Amino acid sequence: MLGKPPAPEDVIRVTPQDGAKGVRPQTPLLVRVPGGRLESVKVVRSQDAQETPVPGRIAADGLSWRPDGHRLGLAARYTVDAVALDRDGNRSARHTTFTTYVPEKRFIGYVTPENRSTVGTGMIVSLEFNREIENRAAVQRAVRVTAEPAVDVRPHWFGSTRLDFRPEEYWAPGTRVTVALGLRDVEGAPGVYGLQDKSFSFTVGRSQVSLVDAAEHTMQVRRDGDLLATVPITAGSPKNTTYNGKMVVTEMLELTRMNGATVGFKKADGKGEYDIPDVPHAMRLTASGTFLHGNYWADDVFGKANVSHGCVGLRDVKGGAADTPAGWFFDRSLVGDVIEVVHSRDKRVAPDNGLGGWNLSWREWNAGALE
Known part of the structure; x- marks a missing residue:
């Protein structure tokens, strides 16, 4: 009398076990047989309502299957379907499922610039993380910035929450840049895992680079290396000087309110030294509040004197107009254009104040990366 065929779970052993919940990402995924051989193994990961085959291979001896990757995805359901022959030539099939750990804490990176945007040649790719990153090397490896035509792009950390990328020199006009965020399930800090798995470009x-000479009260605007115009400006007053150095336009506003109290310019009563509700043609240069903007309230100062609280001002009219110096420049500018200030009696802008990374040498920039 023939014996009863062995149960499928005795022929095909699957780790993690069937029905397991909260499986940690470092747990090995393994399908094996104590004897005989595996005929086929199919593993599917269901995550974020998408099903993805898990690639892997059966060992040469037919006794085991392992995935190509080393870590399980988080907040996912895995389905394993395996077929094997036992030592006696009996075929068995097994279907198992398990689910992985759902972390309570996630981190994301807010990325500059916007997807599908057209930017100036000074744009720096910048990621601001919503949580402190302790395992910065792992996070850095999970972000790839590539360019077509190809150029060497390197990372630089500013503290534990900001990671920027730039080439050695300004981007060449026409370059297409792709940013791939492979942060999903990367452990950025103990118990804190990344959420994003996406690409954008x-x-x-x-090319437009403008040189502001605070001593001469002028701005030279160069387009593709050629001098487009020299525009009279007013810069920061002797009491409130403008930063020197290279600054990148990060925001462009047709009209905006500027209140000195928000950037430290306060009167004794706590109110701002200025409060202008309708500043025209405003282009942000630093996170600390430096703008290049239109000015309709100053008198005959452009090209002659520096009277601002640290911003660079161009002549304009109330409400803004296209035929003023400020309107002309605004209409010909892009986020990512470079404004460089020289001959101001102030320090050089900090490289993490806005997109000020061009003020670091290539050697200094590379010193801020992790292997």
């Missing part, structure tokens, strides 16, 4: 437009 932007295009570099024409």
Whole structure:
């Protein structure tokens, strides 16, 4: 009388076990047989309402299957379907499932610039993380910035919550840059895992670099290396000087309110030294509040004197107009354009104040990366 065929779970052993919950990402995924051989193994990961085959291979001896990757995805359901022959040639099939750990804490990176945008040649790719990153090397490895035509792009950390990328020199016009965030399930800090697995791209437009000479009260605007115009300006007053150095346009506003109290310029009563509700053609240069903007309230100072609280001002009219110096420059500018200030009686802008990373040498920039 023939014996009863062995149960499928005795022929095909699956780790993690069937029905397991909260499986940690470092747990090995393994399908094996104590004898005989595996005929086929199919593993599918269901995550974020998407099903993805898990690639892997059966060992040469037919006794085991392992995935190509080393870590399980988080907040996912895995399905394993395996078929094997036992030592006696009996075929068995097994279907198992398990679910992985759902972390309570996640981190994301807010990325500059915007997807599908066209930017100036000075744009720096910047990620601001919503949580402190302790395992910065792992997070850095999970972010890839590539360019077409190809150029060497390197990372630089500013503290534990900001990671920037730039090439050695300004981007070449026409370059297409792709940012791939492979942060999903990367452990950025103990118990804190990344959420994003996505890619986006932007295009570099024409080159425009403008040189503000605070002593001469002028701004030279160069397009693709050629002098487009020299515009009279007013910069920071002797009491409130403008930063020197290279600054990148990060925001462009047709009209905006500027209140000195928000950037430290307060009167004794706590109110701002100025409060202008409708500043025209405002272009942000630093996170601390430096703008290049239109000015309709100053008198005959452009090209002659520095009277601002640290911003660079161009002549304008109330409400803004296209035929003023400020309107002309605004209409010809892009986020990502570079404004460099020289001959001001102030320090050089900090490299993490806005997108000020161009003020670091290539050697200094590379010193801020992790292997």
